[in-house]
Amino acid sequence: MAEITYLEAIREALFEEMDRDENVFCLGEDIGVYGGAFKVTEGLQAKFGEKRVIDTPISEIAIIGAAAGAAHMGMKPVCELQFIDFISCGYDMLTNYVATARYRAMLPCPMVVRGPSGGYVRGGPFHSQNPEAAFLHTPGLKMVYPSTASDAKGLLKAAIRDEDCVLFFEHKYLYRRIKEEMPAGDHVVPIGKARVAREGTDVSIITYAATVWKSLEAAAELEKEGISVEVIDLRSLAPMDDEAIVATVKKTNRVLIVHEDTRTGGVAGEITARINELAFEWLDAPILRVTAVDVPLPYSPPLEDYVLPQTADIVKAVRRLAAY
Amino acid sequence: MKQSTAADARSSASMSRNRSTSGLSREQMLELYYYMRLTRSLEERLVNLYRQTKVVGGLFRSLGQEADAVGSAYALDRSKGDILSPLIRNMGSMLVQGATPLEVIRQYMARGDSPTRGRELNIHFGDLVRGFIGQISHLGDMVPVMAGVTLSFKMRGEDRVGLVYVGDGATSTGAFHEGINFAAVQRCPLVVVVENNGYAYSTPLSKQTAARELKDKAVGYGIAAEQADGNDVIATYEATKRAVDRARSGGGVTLVELITYRRKGHAEHDNQSYVPPGEIDKWEKTNDPIDRYIQVLSKDFAVDKTELESIDSRVKSEIDDATDEAEKSPMPEPKDALVGVYADPPEEKPLWFREGVRAAVEVNERPASWGTHDG
Numbered sequence: 001m002a003e004i005t006y007l008e009a010i011r012e013a014l015f016e017e018m019d020r021d022e023n024v025f026c027l028g029e030d031i032g033v034y035g036g037a038f039k040v041t042e043g044l045q046a047k048f049g050e051k052r053v054i055d056t057p058i059s060e061i062a063i064i065g066a067a068a069g070a071a072h073m074g075m076k077p078v079c080e081l082q083f084i085d086f087i088s089c090g091y092d093m094l095t096n097y098v099a100t101a102r103y104r105a106m107l108p109c110p111m112v113v114r115g116p117s118g119g120y121v122r123g124g125p126f127h128s129q130n131p132e133a134a135f136l137h138t139p140g141l142k143m144v145y146p147s148t149a150s151d152a153k154g155l156l157k158a159a160i161r162d163e164d165c166v167l168f169f170e171h172k173y174l175y176r177r178i179k180e181e182m183p184a185g186d187h188v189v190p191i192g193k194a195r196v197a198r199e200g201t202d203v204s205i206i207t208y209a210a211t212v213w214k215s216l217e218a219a220a221e222l223e224k225e226g227i228s229v230e231v232i233d234l235r236s237l238a239p240m241d242d243e244a245i246v247a248t249v250k251k252t253n254r255v256l257i258v259h260e261d262t263r264t265g266g267v268a269g270e271i272t273a274r275i276n277e278l279a280f281e282w283l284d285a286p287i288l289r290v291t292a293v294d295v296p297l298p299y300s301p302p303l304e305d306y307v308l309p310q311t312a313d314i315v316k317a318v319r320r321l322a323a324y
Numbered sequence: 325m326k327q328s329t330a331a332d333a334r335s336s337a338s339m340s341r342n343r344s345t346s347g348l349s350r351e352q353m354l355e356l357y358y359y360m361r362l363t364r365s366l367e368e369r370l371v372n373l374y375r376q377t378k379v380v381g382g383l384f385r386s387l388g389q390e391a392d393a394v395g396s397a398y399a400l401d402r403s404k405g406d407i408l409s410p411l412i413r414n415m416g417s418m419l420v421q422g423a424t425p426l427e428v429i430r431q432y433m434a435r436g437d438s439p440t441r442g443r444e445l446n447i448h449f450g451d452l453v454r455g456f457i458g459q460i461s462h463l464g465d466m467v468p469v470m471a472g473v474t475l476s477f478k479m480r481g482e483d484r485v486g487l488v489y490v491g492d493g494a495t496s497t498g499a500f501h502e503g504i505n506f507a508a509v510q511r512c513p514l515v516v517v518v519e520n521n522g523y524a525y526s527t528p529l530s531k532q533t534a535a536r537e538l539k540d541k542a543v544g545y546g547i548a549a550e551q552a553d554g555n556d557v558i559a560t561y562e563a564t565k566r567a568v569d570r571a572r573s574g575g576g577v578t579l580v581e582l583i584t585y586r587r588k589g590h591a592e593h594d595n596q597s598y599v600p601p602g603e604i605d606k607w608e609k610t611n612d613p614i615d616r617y618i619q620v621l622s623k624d625f626a627v628d629k630t631e632l633e634s635i636d637s638r639v640k641s642e643i644d645d646a647t648d649e650a651e652k653s654p655m656p657e658p659k660d661a662l663v664g665v666y667a668d669p670p671e672e673k674p675l676w677f678r679e680g681v682r683a684a685v686e687v688n689e690r691p692a693s694w695g696t697h698d699g
Contacts, residue, residue, distance in 0.1 A: 033598045034526035057496030057532045058463055058524055082525075089462060089498070122380050122434075124445040126461035263675070293675055295665050298656075299381060300434035300442025306658035306678075313677045 001182060007175040009149040009182060010040055010114075013156035014078065016186075018048050021076060024160055027054040027063055028080030037082050038116055038175060060089035064113060068098050068165075071111040076160055081115035084169060085129040098165045099140030112159045114168035117145070118210055118260055119308055121173055124299035130209075130261035132237050135167055136270060142191055143237040145169040147212035149180045151235055154189030162191060171210045178213075192236045194244035200230035203321045204248040206271055207258040208234040211290075211309055215258055218314035227322045237267060245271065246279045253284040254321040258314055263291040285324035290317050346558050346565075353625060354635065356398060356557050360390040360614050361639050363416035366425050369643050370432055374592055378651075380434040381445045385588035386413035388555070389521055391613030392582040393417040393489075395560030396517050399568045400487055402455060406568070407473055408487040409457040409466040413519065413586070415447050417489065422454040423447075425646035436656035443664075463494035467503030467516065474512035474571075485571045487515040487564070492532055493524025495541060504577065508545045513571035515564060516579045519554065521586035526598040542579040554582030555613040558620065585611070 004012065018024045025048075026041060032055040035042030045053035056063050060081060067077035081087050087094070094113070101107040119128035135141050142164055146152040152170065159166035197212055198219050205215040212233045219229035232248050234241065249255055255275060257268040268289040275287060290309045298304055348356075367385050374383045386393060393416030400406035402421065410417045415428065430438035431449055439449035440458075450458035457473070459466050470488035477484040494500050495518060507514045518538045522529055535541060542549035548570060552563035560582055567578035585607045589596045596604070621627035662672040 029524075030526040037525070055527055055531050057527070058493040059496045059498070061498045062496075083461075086462060124381060124448075125443070290677060291675075293662065293678075294672055295661055296443070298443040298661055299440075299445045300436070300656050301380060302655050302658045303442050303661040306661045313675075316677045 001184065003179045003181050004149060005176050005179050006146075006149040006152050006170070007038065007040055009153035010156055010170060011042065011044075012182065013153045013160070014041065014044060015047070017157055017160045018044070018052065021160075023074060024076040024078065025052040025054065025070075026078045026080060027056050027067065029056055029058055029063075029082045031055060031080050036080060038172065040170075041080065060086050061093050064090040064093040065097065067111045067113070068093065068101065068109050071109045071165075072101075072107050076110055078112045078114065078160060081113065083127050083129075084115035084117040084131055085126045087113065087115065087131050087167075091134070094135070094141065094165075095138045099138045101140075102164065103140060108163060109165045110163050111165050112156070112168050113165065114156070114159075114170060116172040116175070117169040118171040118173055119297050119304065120210060122299060122301060122304060123172075123297075125296040128297045130169070130259070132167075132169065133261055133266050136238055136267060140165070141238060142166040143169070144191055144235060145171070145209045145237060146235055147171070147174065147197070147209050147233050149178055150182055150187065151189050151195070151233075153182055154187045155191065155235065157186075157188045158191050161188070166191065169209065173210050174213075189235070192239040192241055194241035195233045195235055196230065196244075196248075197233040198229065198231040200228040200252065202228045202252055203254040203256060203318050204230045204232060204252040205256045205258055205314065205318070206232045206234065206245060206248065208237065209260060211258045211260050214309060214311045215314055217311045218318060221311070221315055222318055225319075227318060229318060240271070240274070242274055242278060245274060249275055249279040250282050253282055254324060255283070255285075255287045256290060256314070256317050256321055257287065258290045258309055260292060260308060262294045263289065264294050266291055285321050288317050288321060290314050346562050348558070348561070350625060350627075352398075353621060354627065354631070356394060356561070357614075357617060357621060357632065358635050358639065359394040359398070359416055359420050360557065360617065361636060362419055362425070362642070363390040363394065364614060365636075365639050366419075366428060366643055367415070369647060370429070371592070373429070373432065373647070379432045381432075383432065383592040384412045384446055384590075385592070386415060388587035388607060388612060389413050389519065389584045390416050391557035391617065392517075392519055392554030392560050392584050394420055395557040396487065396489075396564040396580065396582065397421060398561050399564035400455070400485060401568075404483055404485075405455060406485045406487070407452070407455045407457060407470075409450075409459060409470050409489065410447065411459055411463075411466075411489040411491055411494070411519065412447065413491070413521065414489045418447060418456050421456045423449075423451070423456065425643050426649050429646050429650035430653050433650055433653070434655065435650065435653035436660065437653050441660060442656035462499070464490060464497030464499035464503070466490075467494075467500050468506065469503075470514055471503045471507035471510070471512055474507065474514040475510055477513055478510065483572065485513045485515065485568050487517060487568070489517045489519055491524060492518065492520045492522070492529050492538060493527065495538060496532055504545055504547070504579070508547045508577045511574070511576035513574075514577045515567040515571055516577060517564065518579060518581045519584060520581055521554075521584045523586050523590075523599075525590040525594070537581065539579060539581040545577070545579070547577040547579055548575065550578055550580045552580070552582055554584030555611050555616060557613060557617050584613075
């Protein structure tokens, strides 16, 4: 089977799920004839028609709210946000309505909200965001953020089949930069399960999305110095795979958490707290974080490169941990 | 559908227009030409810089829409401290308020001495002193902001007016609705210009709204409406001027729909595959705002060719000078990224792994690609 990109893997999942279940439909801005800002949905409307691939007005509240209503009625909506930065426009719908629907009213909300996320692309403050921390704090929403093409496909299929709302973050830097062969058959990756991206024995890096690749680069460099690094790709942020986190802590006793999002109140803080609660006695060193610095993401290359985590930062942090 | 609406508006606007009411002097008429030409030529220069990969991010054009941005902004009174907030195709309005080609080029080139010091892209910048507030990418958000700006004018009894631009697309947002409704209730001195160029990215007006015309939205908010041919700079000026005068005299909010056409894609990368064949061509050949204005100037105001050529060459030399100057501008220093999130503290501390490092990328970056595929 031929290799396909991360972007094509997402598209393949959409085609397969729409084929499989006629209740699956897509809605979003410019996703029909145009095929979406990044062409993720290219060809979808040609195959499934305007009824199931709906071009919406510029209205995130309506996109998310209407998806919820349709989901109550047994449909399986997949919302595309043109950039995930616009999820903030639908924040009220997601956090107040969708996230609480099952709990407060026994209303099912099986829907997916997906969109291009992340930086390293000179997109500036409104086309580079990583919004996961805002929603990690909202009970009722699931969240996945794949780093590989096969996980992107398998997790999107799982998200569409899930009985609750899943936020599906797609890293736009990875869209066309990574490629792999898809597993044969109906490839579904379970939500809530992390993946060991690289085995190692000295230091664990727990990460997700684009910084998985930065971490793997760092691990390869550190190997030359005799430091064996394990890289855990969380894949799902809610629910989080505590078992995988604890297993790697027990194995290496040293943990670095890496994410592209800003530092304060970020996902790394939550992971740190879980390790403290679940595996404190297994630690030989303080848990460290490599994250973006707490500023809105700037546009100019020297500024963006300074703000976002880079491989050199990870190398430096792992060396510090290895010295304990 | 869009085309016929625009064509109808164009013919009715030109039929009903009485040129003597504009009250513009010959000098002002030429100034309008200057700003339109400056807008177009500056964007053409940016295209060159973009192709030389000197523009870091995306490039947004307003080709064919210069008249509506310039004519509407020209209706404000800078001497009174009027303020506007543009959208992505309203660079012309910023130039009218005093933004310079040098600022625009530095901004696109992400330079350290650009108005936002490299933090923001393209024409996302502003200056309260000269009277323009920079937009963000989230459409419609500037409507409530400008409601607040003009609310402050009203609260302080100032003789100032605000103007906010949105596109046809932004009228679908919640922010637009809440902002214009609040301003209407408060009778803020605000002009809301809806620049109807037929497309929001790839989405045609017919998929954006079921309203027959965007100006009809004013009825529901209980505010006045104006509509003009946005490719006729004088008609645009006059319609907006009526709205500005209404706002200044306590008449509250006006929605001004300016009908125009977006001849370029959403941004430079967009190939406009969704546009019906011949549509762009037709607008270019029969309804270019600058061509049309040249006709008006020469027929009705006896402006001769040499006069226009001298403006064109002034524009060219201003842009040449600005380009040379911008090329000399430095990129920002990496650690400038830490400055300015709060007034106090004025600067964030570098993260521990960056202490003593000017930029991580100097130590070990940038691999050709990640993973297995060199995209």
